[in-house]
Amino acid sequence: MHVKDIMKEEVVHVDKDQNIQDALKLMKKHKISRLPVVNINADHDRELVGIVTEKDIALRLGSSKYGNLPPSHFHVSTVMKQDPVVIESTQNIGIAAETMIKNKIDGMPVINDCEIVGMLTKTDFLEICKGKPFNSTNIADRMETDLVTVSPSDRLVHARRCLIDKEVGRLPVVEEDILEGIITAKDVANAMMSFRKIVPDKYKNARIRNLLVGDVMTQNVKTIDGGSTLEQAVTVMLENRISGIPVELDGKLKGIITKTDLINFVVELEEVS
Missing domain, CATH: 3.10.580.10 (CBS-domain)
Incomplete structure (x- = not known):
């Protein structure tokens, strides 16, 4: 192909x-x-x-x-x-x-x-991530477990710094091991843009540091169970137009599955074929 x-x-x-x-x-x-x-x-x-x-x-x-x-x-x-x-x-x-x-x-x-x-x-690749072996591979086997997280009370500038340093596009927002939301580069961009429109120039530097993750994050985040398959993850991503899904087991955040994880799997399969 x-x-x-x-x-x-x-x-x-x-x-x-x-x-x-x-x-x-x-x-x-x-x-x-x-x-x-x-x-x-x-x-x-x-x-x-x-x-x-x-x-x-x-x-x-x-x-x-x-x-x-x-x-x-x-x-x-x-x-x-x-x-x-x-x-x-x-x-x-x-x-x-x-x-x-x-x-x-x-x-x-x-x-x-x-x-x-x-x-x-990466979204264009999702359509080919169906059928075998995607419908027989568990998310838990391919998800990222070494997570970088922030809390709702963290400052937005801290979340921005995490996005840069860790080279990721999204951060789970967690409070006492419970997923409260997710914040993405898009959320940061829109928040910064809105902030700059309404805050007078002389106050920008001081007030921008008072913006909190909880003010900007997306709540009621779509999650998926670690026992689901990669094909099921693909369906959720396509239906909800998202690039990553937090993975929960027994109500606690255990990892995240992203388009990048799926693309890595595509590369492995192409090398084998």
């Missing part, structure tokens, strides 16, 4: 000179978390110059270096990652999955002859 067989052909992009508010609006409208960044050259062609994600925006907005600047002052070009990883549409999906894991990315532009023809994300 090749990249072209599972990629999304619709490519939503953003110009490098647009501001990050425009980028976030596009992400929300199209229910995506990353955008190729383009520059219109002299021939009016769209030249790929970078990629921007919700996480990139969250990290920049939470930086003390830019604490007093309103969101309208942030152009996409100041936040994006330059020289993005790309993949040819004719490449094998095993190579594509391995490329994502190696580069610690959740998606990449698909190209043909230097032209963007699609986007490939």
Whole structure:
């Protein structure tokens, strides 16, 4: 199977000179978390110059270096990652999955002859994570158990720092071993954006440190039992448009299963076949 067989052909992009508010609006409208960044050259062609994600925006907005600047002052070009990883549409999906894991990315532009023809994300792999052996492999055998967690009373800047240092996209929010919610890079980005709109510049640096995880986190989180199968996890992820599911046993948090865990399994299976 090749990249072209599972990629999304619709490519939503953003110009490098647009501001990050425009980028976030596009992400929300199209229910995506990353955008190729383009520059219109002299021939009016769209030249790929970078990629921007919700996480990139969250990290920049939470930086003390830019604490007093309103969101309208942030152009996409100041936040994006330059020289993005790309993949040819004719490449094998095993190579594509391995490329994502190696580069610690959740998606990449698909190209043909230097032209963007699609986007490939970890979500695109989920549709092939069905049937054997996904319907006979328990989540407990593939989930991540070395968890980084935060509490509702932790400051949002601490959660942001954890997302950066541990290179994860979400953090379970736990109080006395009980799962209270989950906070993601998207939650941080939206909270930082809203905060900057309503708080006067001279108070931003001081007040941003008073934002708590409990004020921003998603409550009533979808969970899954450790005895469920990977195929069942895939179904929950697709139906709820989420990238990770906390795993509980006997009412207590024991791990988390993510798209990355599933992609790792795909790579292993491709190497065997």
